[in-house]
Amino acid sequence: MRSSDNPLRALVVYESMFGCTERAAHAVADGLRAEGLAVAVTDVGRALSAAEAEFDVLVVGAPTHAFSLSRPATRADAVRQGGRPDAATTGLREWLTATPPGEGRGRPAAAFDTRVTKARRLPKAASTRAAHLLAHHRFSLVARPTPFLVQDTDGPLVDGELERAAVWGRAVAVAARRALVPAG
Numbered sequence: 001m002r003s004s005d006n007p008l009r010a011l012v013v014y015e016s017m018f019g020c021t022e023r024a025a026h027a028v029a030d031g032l033r034a035e036g037l038a039v040a041v042t043d044v045g046r047a048l049s050a051a052e053a054e055f056d057v058l059v060v061g062a063p064t065h066a067f068s069l070s071r072p073a074t075r076a077d078a079v080r081q082g083g084r085p086d087a088a089t090t091g092l093r094e095w096l097t098a099t100p101p102g103e104g105r106g107r108p109a110a111a112f113d114t115r116v117t118k119a120r121r122l123p124k125a126a127s128t129r130a131a132h133l134l135a136h137h138r139f140s141l142v143a144r145p146t147p148f149l150v151q152d153t154d155g156p157l158v159d160g161e162l163e164r165a166a167v168w169g170r171a172v173a174v175a176a177r178r179a180l181v182p183a184g
């Protein structure tokens with residue numbers, strides 16, 4: 001069991017074309033840290049593979065593109081709308097798909113997305129797709145796929161969403177610890 005000298009290690013991997021999901025990822029990381037986890041936050045373009053990275057808890061976040069995780073064509077579209085060209089190279093779909101089968105090994109994980117759609121329970125979105133891929137790779141989901149709202153395609157995040165992201169991060173940390181540390 002990990003103690004305060006040896007805290008649980010969380011890895012937050014995000015994809016972001018306009019900076020909104022990046023900001024949400026850092027807020028989620030603040031929430032995880034507030035619960036005592038050691039947190040690394042990484043842009044998916046610079047992230048080690050899930051097989052190489054060392055972590056106990058995985059959180060992934062991505063912008064919703066066409067009701068799902070981005071694809072090369074939707075990232076190119078984002079660049080045409082002013083998104084960061086360097087962020088178009090790869091995305092969370094590619095990162096998760098490259099994860100070796102079974103690599104999750106039951107470790108706790110959670111997914112969030114950003115989107116303009118006001119419907120919080122959108123049946124298909126980046127976080128629901130990411131959660132499906134996480135489960136497929138044998139991660140253990142400890143939170144529902146969760147959206148954070150942006151005002152427009154290029155942002156900004158709606159007021160209060162960063163605070164909500166930090167609260168969600170805390171909840172993920174608590175659920176992950178409960179999953180990893182048997183009660184009693």
Ligand SMILES: Cc1cc2nc3c(=O)[nH]c(=O)nc-3n(C[C@H](O)[C@H](O)[C@H](O)COP(=O)(O)O)c2cc1C
Nearest residue numbers: 016017018019020021063066067114115116117153
């Ligand atoms: C090509 C493209 C497709 C999009 N499709 C959707 C969509 O299906 N639903 C939605 O709510 N938002 C959609 N959006 C808005 C994005 O979710 C928004 O740009 C994103 O949350 C901003 O996050 P980022 O700054 O991290 O890129 C789309 C944006 C782009 C560029």
